[in-house]
Amino acid sequence: MIGTIASNVLRALALVLVQVMVLDHVDLLNGYAVPYLYVLFLLMLPFELPAWAMLIIAAATGFTVDLFGNTPGMHMSACTVMAFARVHLLRVMAPREGYEFGARPVIADMGLTWTATHAAVLVLVHHLWLFTVELFRWDRMGEVLLRTLLSALFTLVLCMLAQLLATRTRPGRA
Numbered sequence: 001m002i003g004t005i006a007s008n009v010l011r012a013l014a015l016v017l018v019q020v021m022v023l024d025h026v027d028l029l030n031g032y033a034v035p036y037l038y039v040l041f042l043l044m045l046p047f048e049l050p051a052w053a054m055l056i057i058a059a060a061t062g063f064t065v066d067l068f069g070n071t072p073g074m075h076m077s078a079c080t081v082m083a084f085a086r087v088h089l090l091r092v093m094a095p096r097e098g099y100e101f102g103a104r105p106v107i108a109d110m111g112l113t114w115t116a117t118h119a120a121v122l123v124l125v126h127h128l129w130l131f132t133v134e135l136f137r138w139d140r141m142g143e144v145l146l147r148t149l150l151s152a153l154f155t156l157v158l159c160m161l162a163q164l165l166a167t168r169t170r171p172g173r174a
Contacts, residue, residue: 004046012041012061020068033150038065039126040159042082043119044106047099051087058083071134078130085125093118107160108167119159120152127152 019038062079103109127148
């Protein structure tokens with residue numbers, strides 16, 4: 001229990017630091033593809049985490065990124081919406097026999113297909129909310145959608161690479 005909490009806190013700190021120190025300064029395609037790797041922390045939280053705890057952790061994570069990025073409330077709201085969507089998405093994507101106790105939504109436990117689908121949906125929700133709040137104009141909805149798709153693709157590739165580099169997959173998982 002303490003080890004799980006400690007590893008999640010260290011993961012959160014590392015990902016937020018990488019985000020604010022490095023990735024916030026990456027500007028691809030004239031700002032249309034922005035990587036938000038810090039969402040990987042929220043994607044990797046355990047299945048057993050209660051919904052209320054998930055929402056609080058997501059809000060705190062987004063608040064931390066907002067604090068360093070001078071984006072008042074944008075990341076906090078996007079992370080909270082993503083956490084809310086995660087609660088419902090996990091119910092929809094649950095295996096027939098339910099999730100194994102101690103399993104996490106990572107490639108090593110759930111396989112590449114399940115993890116990529118889970119991450120893609122939640123990253124799209126996060127980015128769509130974030131860029132809608134950032135631009136907040138109906139006449140720029142095309143730009144919002146383009147930025148959402150390009151940034152989500154970039155973020156998703158980074159998240160999958162980070163997981164593949166950090167963990168080994170179990171035999172028999174796809």
